[in-house]
Amino acid sequence: xxxxxxxxxxxxxxxMRGPWAVPAVxxxxxxxxxxxAQAVDSxxxxxxxxxxxxVVAGGPVVVKAWRALTSRVIGIDLLxxxxxxxxxxxGNYWEAAAVTFLFAVGHALESATLNKTRSALAELVAVAxxxxxxxxxxxxxxxxxxxxxxxxxxxxxxxxxxxxxxxxSDGTGALDEASITGESIPVEKTTGDAVFAGTISTGGFxxxxxxxxxxxxxxxxxxxxxxxxxxxxxxxxxxxxxxSAWYTPAIIVLAVVLGxxxxxxxxxxxxxxxxxxxxxxxxxxxxxxxxxxxxAKDGILIKGGEFLExxxxxxxxxxxxxxxxxxxxxxxxxxxxxxxTMDRDEVLRIAARAxxxxxxxxxxxIMDAAAAAGVDVRGLPEHTQPMPGKGxxxxxxxRRVAVGNMALMASEGIGGDRYNAARAAIDELADAGxxxxxVASDGLIVGIVAVADKVRSxxxxxxxxxHAAGVKKVVMLTGDIERVARAVGDQVGVDEVRAGLLxxxxxxxxxxxxxxxxxxxxxxxxxxxxxxxATANIGVAMxxxxxxxxxxxxxxxxxxxxxxxxxxxxxxxxxxxxNMRQNITIALLTVVALLAGVLxxxxxxxxxxxxxxxxxxxxxxxxxxxxxxxxxxxxxGQSRPANVxxxxxxxxxxxxAPS
Amino acid sequence: xxxxxxxKTTLRxxxxxxxxxxxxxxxxxxxxxAVQAVKVHFASSRIEIEHDPERVSVDExxxxxxxxxxxxxxxxx
Numbered sequence: 001x002x003x004x005x006x007x008x009x010x011x012x013x014x015x016m017r018g019p020w021a022v023p024a025v026x027x028x029x030x031x032x033x034x035x036x037a038q039a040v041d042s043x044x045x046x047x048x049x050x051x052x053x054x055v056v057a058g059g060p061v062v063v064k065a066w067r068a069l070t071s072r073v074i075g076i077d078l079l080x081x082x083x084x085x086x087x088x089x090x091g092n093y094w095e096a097a098a099v100t101f102l103f104a105v106g107h108a109l110e111s112a113t114l115n116k117t118r119s120a121l122a123e124l125v126a127v128a129x130x131x132x133x134x135x136x137x138x139x140x141x142x143x144x145x146x147x148x149x150x151x152x153x154x155x156x157x158x159x160x161x162x163x164x165x166x167x168x169s170d171g172t173g174a175l176d177e178a179s180i181t182g183e184s185i186p187v188e189k190t191t192g193d194a195v196f197a198g199t200i201s202t203g204g205f206x207x208x209x210x211x212x213x214x215x216x217x218x219x220x221x222x223x224x225x226x227x228x229x230x231x232x233x234x235x236x237x238x239x240x241x242x243x244s245a246w247y248t249p250a251i252i253v254l255a256v257v258l259g260x261x262x263x264x265x266x267x268x269x270x271x272x273x274x275x276x277x278x279x280x281x282x283x284x285x286x287x288x289x290x291x292x293x294x295x296a297k298d299g300i301l302i303k304g305g306e307f308l309e310x311x312x313x314x315x316x317x318x319x320x321x322x323x324x325x326x327x328x329x330x331x332x333x334x335x336x337x338x339x340x341t342m343d344r345d346e347v348l349r350i351a352a353r354a355x356x357x358x359x360x361x362x363x364x365x366i367m368d369a370a371a372a373a374g375v376d377v378r379g380l381p382e383h384t385q386p387m388p389g390k391g392x393x394x395x396x397x398x399r400r401v402a403v404g405n406m407a408l409m410a411s412e413g414i415g416g417d418r419y420n421a422a423r424a425a426i427d428e429l430a431d432a433g434x435x436x437x438x439v440a441s442d443g444l445i446v447g448i449v450a451v452a453d454k455v456r457s458x459x460x461x462x463x464x465x466x467h468a469a470g471v472k473k474v475v476m477l478t479g480d481i482e483r484v485a486r487a488v489g490d491q492v493g494v495d496e497v498r499a500g501l502l503x504x505x506x507x508x509x510x511x512x513x514x515x516x517x518x519x520x521x522x523x524x525x526x527x528x529x530x531x532x533x534a535t536a537n538i539g540v541a542m543x544x545x546x547x548x549x550x551x552x553x554x555x556x557x558x559x560x561x562x563x564x565x566x567x568x569x570x571x572x573x574x575x576x577x578x579n580m581r582q583n584i585t586i587a588l589l590t591v592v593a594l595l596a597g598v599l600x601x602x603x604x605x606x607x608x609x610x611x612x613x614x615x616x617x618x619x620x621x622x623x624x625x626x627x628x629x630x631x632x633x634x635x636x637g638q639s640r641p642a643n644v645x646x647x648x649x650x651x652x653x654x655x656x657a658p659s
Numbered sequence: 660x661x662x663x664x665x666x667k668t669t670l671r672x673x674x675x676x677x678x679x680x681x682x683x684x685x686x687x688x689x690x691x692x693a694v695q696a697v698k699v700h701f702a703s704s705r706i707e708i709e710h711d712p713e714r715v716s717v718d719e720x721x722x723x724x725x726x727x728x729x730x731x732x733x734x735x736x
Contacts, residue, residue, distance in 0.1 A: 288702065
């Protein structure tokens with residue numbers, strides 16, 4: 001109802017237009033009719049009241065039925081209209097009044113509760129910003145949020161909504177990002193940080209350069225995604241749709257046939273009443289809408305009904321080690337010299353210079369450490385050749401330098417005593433969970449550098465909860481060597497470690513477990529594990545808030561970079577699918593019970609309508625349980641200390657003499 | 660006629676309580692002349708309409724939905 005209209009109307013008029021007016025008036029008349037029947041001998045006044053009650057409650061239904069008929073739709077309204085009119089013609093005034101009254105009450109309750117199941121989406125739409133304060137020619141101008149141009153500067157003051165996606169260009173402030181990530185603890189923002197439309201400033205003052213406006217914001221993408229997901233049909237739904245498509249016409253035909261053969265018009269009309277498919281058609285959609293809405297509130301976007309069903313079956317989860325189980329910011333931990341003519345700085349210098357032309361994730365920590373140690377690394381390599389899965393070969397001042405694993409050393413034809421010494425040092429470092437690389441110059445190993453990454457503090461808890469959520473196998477995938485991977489895997493508690501993988505091996509690992517009958521979820525960053533993500537039954541993107549593509553493509557997008565959201569998502573999928581099954585059971589049982597009741601006697605029109613409406617409400621109420629807030633976190637094991645592979649961060653001082 | 664510009668308008672509706680309203684609204688809105696396509700999503704209560712904004716305005720679309728018995732309002736995305 002529009003604001004203007006509300007203002008014009010008095011309270012009574014508002015109520016009269018509300019959903020409860022019709023059932024209340026017709027209910028009062030039914031009661032009055034009973035009272036007159038007691039007080040007066042003649043049934044005339046009672047009957048008149050009953051008929052009026054039917055007209056009050058049934059009138060709007062007949063109007064709707066007529067509207068539907070004009071657009072050639074045979075709906076539930078028509079069935080109820082025919083049944084009620086028939087009952088009046090037959091003189092069963094009480095039945096007519098009861099059926100229409102119950103139908104009106106049921107409808108009012110349905111629309112109120114059904115809208116509740118959609119509340120999660122409504123809340124998202126409600127946070128969409130409407131106005132923006134833009135800085136134009138030094139003036140603050142208020143404009144509709146959609147009309148801000150990319151690159152313009154908008155101001156975000158304390159308590160206001162961020163109107164666009166953008167980057168903070170000046171100022172500091174705190175934002176409540178709950179609408180995007182589900183996390184309501186405010187996040188500090190300062191110059192260079194990304195901000196999202198629909199988040200709310202809880203303090204400070206920010207100047208934001210707009211990078212995305214209107215439909216091109218993360219919030220709009222989320223809303224779009226949630227809507228598409230809620231509309232996407234689950235596999236189970238195809239069956240239910242087919243069932244209900246046949247159910248109503250079949251009941252109508254049955255009613256006509258039975259009416260003609262048995263001449264029992266009351267039986268035929270009663271059949272019409274229970275021919276409304278009610279609970280059948282909404283049983284699955286309400287669960288899905290509520291489940292997906294619940295997820296969206298918590299920063300978990302699930303692509304749709306089918307994906308919910310698959311997610312509920314997940315029994316194997318693949319996670320990448322680097323960046324998922326670990327922080328993804330490896331640091332140099334060890335430098336070992338194996339050459340008596342070289343000190344550790346010289347080994348580091350060679351390694352850093354060779355890696356200067358590499359984009360490999362392990363190149364950065366080596367270069368950073370060299371810079372921090374004040375080692376002179378000037379002079380780019382003349383030639384750089386990355387060896388996938390092995391390391392890098394570079395030409396430095398005419399020398400052939402190789403930095404990488406022992407497989408690289410072997411393929412470079414390096415052997416001898418130095419090789420064995422390097423092997424021993426590498427094994428020792430790897431057992432400690434560090435990633436060692438041999439450094440060779442002109443066919444001779446000169447030293448070892450090792451890099452390590454911190455295990456994320458919530459990784460062990462995630463694995464524990466995945467197991468608790470029914471996942472049988474948590475598998476860690478990594479390109480790292482076996483020993484390093486094991487050390488990390490043991491700390492995190494994964495069931496299986498697959499080490500030394502090339503990108504294409506990850507895909508094979510996923511396919512292998514699928515072949516064994518597992519339903520596989522794969523968590524990844526979507527860049528170098530895209531094929532594996534696509535092959536997995538469910539591809540999960542983490543920290544998707546910043547990347548529009550991830551929100552649109554991932555089967556499950558976790559908005560926050562929070563490991564514990566993964567078990568939460570799987571738990572939610574299981575609960576939603578269970579909820580759906582319960583609803584289907586309720587709906588089918590109701591149909592069977594009603595049909596049996598009508599055919600074998602006992603169910604009158606009024607009882608039929610009552611059971612029908614109750615079943616609809618039970619199904620909706622059941623789905624609403626999914627929206628209830630439920631903390632998946634259990635108190636134990638919450639504040640576990642961070643598992644740190646190497647917290648020192650400083651170089652170890654081992655300097656090995658060559659053997 | 661074939662080169663008329665069409666835009667896609669999304670309306671959000673209130674009070675979809677049974678899937679039978681889907682076909683009612685689709686037929687009611689589809690009757691309008693300059694409407695090329697209309698799709699009603701029951702679960703998210705959205706109505707997506709492809710129409711020629713020159714010949715049928717968003718207000719007229721909202722009115723058509725109201726004629727089918729439902730309240731809807733336009734939305735930016």
